[in-house]
Amino acid sequence: MRKSSWVGARGVVNLFLIAMAFLALYPFLVMLFGGLKSSRELTTNPGGIPTDPTLDNFHTIFSGDAGAVLWRSLANSFIVTIPFTALTVLFCAMAGYAFARYKFRGRNVLFGLLVMSMLVPTEVNIPTLYVMFSKVDWLNTYQVQILPGTASVLGMFMARQYMAGMPGEVLDAARLDGAGHWKTFWRVAAPMSAPVLGAIAVLTFVAKWSDYLWPVIMVSDPDYQPIMVTLPSLSTSQDGFITRYELLLAGCFVITLPLLAIFLRFQEKLMSGTTAGAVRG
Amino acid sequence: MTLHHQTGGPARARAPKWLDRLAPYGFIAPFVVSFALFFAIPSIVSIGLSFTRYSGYGPVEWVGLRNYRSLLDSPNFHQSVLNTLFYWLVPLVPMLGGAFLLAMVVRSKLTRWGRIYKPLLFIPQVMAPVAAGLVWRVILSGNGVVNSVFGLDVNWLGDPDAMKWGVVLLLVWRGLGWYFVVFLAGLTSIPNDLLEAAEMDGTTAWQRVRHVVLPLMRPIVLFALVIDTIASLQLFTEPNLLVGGAGSTTGAPPSAAPVMNQIITNISGGQFGLAAAVGWLMFIAIAVFSVVQFRLFREER
Numbered sequence A: 001m002r003k004s005s006w007v008g009a010r011g012v013v014n015l016f017l018i019a020m021a022f023l024a025l026y027p028f029l030v031m032l033f034g035g036l037k038s039s040r041e042l043t044t045n046p047g048g049i050p051t052d053p054t055l056d057n058f059h060t061i062f063s064g065d066a067g068a069v070l071w072r073s074l075a076n077s078f079i080v081t082i083p084f085t086a087l088t089v090l091f092c093a094m095a096g097y098a099f100a101r102y103k104f105r106g107r108n109v110l111f112g113l114l115v116m117s118m119l120v121p122t123e124v125n126i127p128t129l130y131v132m133f134s135k136v137d138w139l140n141t142y143q144v145q146i147l148p149g150t151a152s153v154l155g156m157f158m159a160r161q162y163m164a165g166m167p168g169e170v171l172d173a174a175r176l177d178g179a180g181h182w183k184t185f186w187r188v189a190a191p192m193s194a195p196v197l198g199a200i201a202v203l204t205f206v207a208k209w210s211d212y213l214w215p216v217i218m219v220s221d222p223d224y225q226p227i228m229v230t231l232p233s234l235s236t237s238q239d240g241f242i243t244r245y246e247l248l249l250a251g252c253f254v255i256t257l258p259l260l261a262i263f264l265r266f267q268e269k270l271m272s273g274t275t276a277g278a279v280r281g
Numbered sequence B: 001m002t003l004h005h006q007t008g009g010p011a012r013a014r015a016p017k018w019l020d021r022l023a024p025y026g027f028i029a030p031f032v033v034s035f036a037l038f039f040a041i042p043s044i045v046s047i048g049l050s051f052t053r054y055s056g057y058g059p060v061e062w063v064g065l066r067n068y069r070s071l072l073d074s075p076n077f078h079q080s081v082l083n084t085l086f087y088w089l090v091p092l093v094p095m096l097g098g099a100f101l102l103a104m105v106v107r108s109k110l111t112r113w114g115r116i117y118k119p120l121l122f123i124p125q126v127m128a129p130v131a132a133g134l135v136w137r138v139i140l141s142g143n144g145v146v147n148s149v150f151g152l153d154v155n156w157l158g159d160p161d162a163m164k165w166g167v168v169l170l171l172v173w174r175g176l177g178w179y180f181v182v183f184l185a186g187l188t189s190i191p192n193d194l195l196e197a198a199e200m201d202g203t204t205a206w207q208r209v210r211h212v213v214l215p216l217m218r219p220i221v222l223f224a225l226v227i228d229t230i231a232s233l234q235l236f237t238e239p240n241l242l243v244g245g246a247g248s249t250t251g252a253p254p255s256a257a258p259v260m261n262q263i264i265t266n267i268s269g270g271q272f273g274l275a276a277a278v279g280w281l282m283f284i285a286i287a288v289f290s291v292v293q294f295r296l297f298r299e300e301r
Helices: A002-035 A039-044 A056-061 A064-101 A107-117 A122-135 A153-164 A168-176 A181-192 A194-210 A213-218 A227-233 A245-274 A276-280 B017-049 B066-073 B075-107 B114-126 B129-139 B145-150 B160-188 B192-200 B205-233 B237-243 B260-268 B272-299
Strands: none
Touching (some): A002 B160, A056 A245, A064 A107, A064 A227, A107 B017, A122 B260, A153 A194, A181 B017, A213 A227, A213 B260, A227 B129, B017 B272, B066 B272
């Protein structure tokens, strides 16, 4: 009796979890299937499996006028995201290393200020930054998308926590072998921190690739816009008023692909990095 | 914050002493310069800016509290505040409660496949908000899945009341997995022995949750609440992409637009003082709500 009710509970729980997992995945299916449907089929069958799958939508968005915009903004997304991620990881690693392994004047005050600054939302600065960048002609450039935001306090904090836990003997040994400050950091401390630096890189890449707010404000020139900004207007650029959702869904699939690839390859890093603050803080 | 292994920097090599002293400043310099230029200095300037009228060129006119007052008197601003509160509070219980329940279930002995469910439930986070907004337009369209499965005829993307609920559906879908992973990490850190000991004592499952799990999870629930508050008050992309016209920046109509839209429209309207004031009102709200949540959760300790 007890045993069978236990098995029953198990069945119910697993069915519930499978249903939830399906709900979580379902919009991905709508996206993928929708991108493979003709305009007419998407209207009559928006949520199901395509009966007559076609790659026409992908062909349309990657060729002609739409294609020119799409290729360019896809390239822009990479041009912006990769250096931004590299700089963020480097800055966080260097600062985290200094805070973790050196004693210096003003360290605690500075660290406290940085942590407190996390309460101030970036949005507070957007009007000022917009004025600032318009004065120095940085609006509609790559650098306005690459440099601001590279001082990630959360990333620095993660790096510091990890580096504070490294065995000091290894670093001391490197210094005794005659390695300078930079060499000790670059050849010993940074490689030893690969797990946390990788997590920072993955989180930064995903957030930057997905970002919409910043480029939509700072970049109005389509030549410099990333794909997140150009995609929503993709379908209306040609036919004016009619929104062609099958094209939008194909485009959504394209912009989601890099994120999916990262997730499949680095899912543990992404998930543990997401919760780093929760378990430690 | 413990500081182990601190020996005043790694042991001395043959480098000159002044170099040892300067090294840490060299390491923090790039971070600090970036932080100062793009965050600290603009923050300080924006406080001043919020008390002025400035159109991006020409003179800066000091107006005192007038920007704040005109915002607090503006029905448009009120509506956007109500919308943002709606997007924060309505998904709160289903999202955090659902995530907690799922984490409890996956942590329990009732399923063997916890490792599989974790990435499956997290995956909505991987869809960028822009893509999620556009995909959900199809899901919520007139003959979309939600309407056909539930036999409804709701105009999710056009009806001013329904569209806010559409945004809520999207937010819960996208956010649930994130909080699930947060709570699961917290639950996994509770040692099995503790739960088994409680079980041996003849407690019911509910008692174990109430008296063992929940008290230990308090800091993590607090963390989730604070993060949710901050993220919700800054909400921008999802409502604008879901219920806005394709291609427009601040697409959501006033009845569904979040507070962030007030910053964007004031920037494009050349009202930088007003835009900065909106930002600082948001900061005050975030600070107040965070402090309240800390208080509530600390007191019962």
